[in-house]
Amino acid sequence: xxxxxxxxxxxxxxxxxxxxxxxxxxxxxxxxxxxxxxxxxxxxxxxxxxxxxxxxxxxxxxxxxxxxxxxxxxxxxxxxxxxxxxxxxxxxxxxxxxxxxxxxxxxxxxxxxxxxxxxxxxxxxxxxxxxxxxxxxxxxxxxxxxxxxxxxxxxxxxxxxxxxxxxxxxxxxxxxxxxxxxxxxxxxxxxxxxxxxxxxxxxxxxxxxxxxxxxxxxxxxxxxxxxxxxxxxxxxxxxxxxxxxxxxxxxxxxxxxxxxxxxxxxxxxxxxxxxxxxxxxxxxxxxxxxxxxxxxxxxxxxxxxxxxxxxxxxxxxxxxxxxxxxxxxxxxxxxxxxxxxxxxxxxxxxxxxxxxxxxxxxxxxxxxxxxxxxxxxxxxxxxxxxxxxxxxxxxxxxxxxxxxxxxxxxxxxxxxxxxxxxxxxxxxxxxxxxxxxxxxxxxxxxxxxx
Numbered sequence: 001x002x003x004x005x006x007x008x009x010x011x012x013x014x015x016x017x018x019x020x021x022x023x024x025x026x027x028x029x030x031x032x033x034x035x036x037x038x039x040x041x042x043x044x045x046x047x048x049x050x051x052x053x054x055x056x057x058x059x060x061x062x063x064x065x066x067x068x069x070x071x072x073x074x075x076x077x078x079x080x081x082x083x084x085x086x087x088x089x090x091x092x093x094x095x096x097x098x099x100x101x102x103x104x105x106x107x108x109x110x111x112x113x114x115x116x117x118x119x120x121x122x123x124x125x126x127x128x129x130x131x132x133x134x135x136x137x138x139x140x141x142x143x144x145x146x147x148x149x150x151x152x153x154x155x156x157x158x159x160x161x162x163x164x165x166x167x168x169x170x171x172x173x174x175x176x177x178x179x180x181x182x183x184x185x186x187x188x189x190x191x192x193x194x195x196x197x198x199x200x201x202x203x204x205x206x207x208x209x210x211x212x213x214x215x216x217x218x219x220x221x222x223x224x225x226x227x228x229x230x231x232x233x234x235x236x237x238x239x240x241x242x243x244x245x246x247x248x249x250x251x252x253x254x255x256x257x258x259x260x261x262x263x264x265x266x267x268x269x270x271x272x273x274x275x276x277x278x279x280x281x282x283x284x285x286x287x288x289x290x291x292x293x294x295x296x297x298x299x300x301x302x303x304x305x306x307x308x309x310x311x312x313x314x315x316x317x318x319x320x321x322x323x324x325x326x327x328x329x330x331x332x333x334x335x336x337x338x339x340x341x342x343x344x345x346x347x348x349x350x351x352x353x354x355x356x357x358x359x360x361x362x363x364x365x366x367x368x369x370x371x372x373x374x375x376x377x378x379x380x381x382x383x384x385x386x387x388x389x390x391x392x393x394x395x396x397x398x399x400x401x402x403x404x405x406x407x408x409x410x411x412x413x414x415x416x417x418x419x420x421x422x423x424x425x426x427x428x429x430x431x432x433x434x435x436x437x438x439x440x441x442x443x444x445x446x447x448x449x450x
Contacts, residue, residue, distance in 0.1 A: 002092035003047075003114070004173065005040035008082050009033055009100035010053030010073040015224040021055040023100035024062060025228055028235040029259025029277055032222060033059065035103035037066055042107040043096070043114075049086040050100070078191030079167070080183040087177055095171045097194065101221045104234055105168065109218060113170045113211050121175055122201045122208035124148065125168040127216050135164035136195055138210050145208040148195035152188040163212070165195060166219040175206060243270075248282075265301070289324065297328075300336065314346075317353075335370070349380075352395065365407065366391040375401035375419065382407045386449040394429065 013022020023033040033050070040048045049069045052059050053076055060070060071086040083097060094117055096110060109125070116123035124145060126138045132151075137158050139147040148165045149158045171179075179200045183192045198208045213219050222228040239262070240253035247266035250256050255272040262276045265284035274288055278296035282288075286299050289307035297314045299305065305316070306323030313330030316322060321339045328340065331348035338351045341358035349363045352370035357363055359376035365388050366380050378399050380391040389407035393399070397411045400419030411417060412429025427433040 001094050001114075001117075002173075003043065003045045003094045003096060004086075004090040004092040005043065005045040005048045005096045005098060006083055006086045006090065007033070007036050007040065007048065007050045007098050007100050008079060009059065010051050010076055010082055011101065012054040012076075013101070013223065016228075017225075021058060022223070024055075024059070025222070026259075027103045027222070027228070027231050028239070028257075031062060032103040032231075033100040034063070036098050036100050036105070037063065037068060039105060039107050039110065040096075040098065043110055045096075046092055047089055049089050051082045051086050078185065078189070079194035080180060080192035080196065083176075083194055084180045084183075084192070087180055090173055090176060092173045095173045095176055097167070097169045097171070099167050099221065101223060102167070102219060103222065104218050104220070104231055106218060109213055109215075110168075113168065116209050116211050117170050117172065119207070120209040121172040121206035122198055123170040124195075124198065124208065124210045125166045125213050125219065126163050126210040127166055127213045127219050128162050129164055129216060130162070132162055132164045137161040138163040138165060140210065143209065145198055145210045146202065148198050150187065150189070150193060150195070163210070166213065167194075167221075168219065169194065169197075171197070172206070175201075175204075178204075260295075271307070283318070292323075329364075363391075365389065366393065368393045369395035369397070369413070371395060372397045372399070374399045375403065377402040378405070379403075380405045380407055384447050386447045397427075 009023045011022060016022050024031045047069060049071050051071045051073050053073045056072060069089050073082050073085045094114060096114060113123050113125050134151050136148045136150045137154055139149060179197045182200050183196055185192050201208045217234045222231045236257055239258040240250055240256055243264060244250055246264050248264050248268045248270060250270050252272045256270060257275045260278040263281045265282060267284055268282050268286045270288045271290040273291045275293045280294050281298045283299060283301035285302045288305045291308045292305050293310045295312040297311045299316045300318035302319040303316050304321050309323035309326045311328040314328040314332035316334045317336040319337050320334045325342045326340045327345040329347035332346040333350045335351060335353040337354050339356040343360045344357050345362045347364040349366040351368045354370055355368050355372040357374040361374055362379040364380055365382040372393050381404050382388050391405045391407045391409055393411040394413040396414040398416045400417055402420045403417050404422040406424045409423055409426060411427045414430050415427045416432045417423055417427055418432060418434040421435045
């Protein structure tokens, strides 16, 4: 069966009270519309059509890399009118209608809904709610779906029904065009309701059914920031469950946030309030302390990340020891058994096997060999005000505390740089290098950018 997925994303979302379009507000670090697009492609849809209205160019720019078809709904005249804008692209056997502000619906639920089209022409996803105010009510006639009555149009008896319409529908693609042509706006809202297709299907002898979703959270919409926060918590609960089943110990599953893709090995332990963003990989036996933020990084087997460390765009080798309060910036590569201590920052730096930068130091644009010790308060002076320069420290070197390595500069193998040294020339291997002298002020022109 060929399949088109129509995603309705034209609403302005005024209840968000935001300049950002509603469907671009994130859940789990990804725009709500992005979640729904991913679900559509997980279904192997032949076509994915996004119906847009408000801030359409911004939506297109955000998802410029996605192979979706864009259909404009210039006036928001209801869900039926929205689908009508996309129907010219829906030359498939089946059409599935999803909503960009319902980001948590699973592909498995969508497959169950589409499977109902084997026995029917219209399948509506419904859910039982304790407090159904505002939702369209499901009217059944035995196993058949007789009608969907919008809340504002419902009678007292109909308002007592607890089974409601979620908005998600699967439709016979061969009949959809004819049904859309018959929709009218004779209702309290003056809109063209997609749900009226249920009555039209009944009139022409087609069959409509309702498929009950047993998870109300999965089909909840996010129309304001309160509902958005609720969706975030549901998403994070799902991620926590997935991690624990994969072999991760979460000391408090309610206090971990995954805002991207987290790939894990076994026997990992994560303390509270850790945030994972982008694409992160954790090897076996990794230990992560409380309040760490890790983004777009790989952490090797047996590495220990101590509390309050921030790691972004870095590679941490096996059994490396990081933190607490360390910051590894983009381009950092740590070899196995290396050590980055408290209040140390690295950037575009490679640190060799067994090397240590223990305290209060900055190492940027640097190559550090194996078994190097960099003392507290040492910095690589890599920026001259216009350009960046490189520092190279060979194997076995010892850099005394409070040293300034003014790049470009090299420290030779097994060299020792005395504490408080400002190194402006290369330090030869196997020797002790010290600097001293009286303070001077010189005429000098700041360099310009190359």
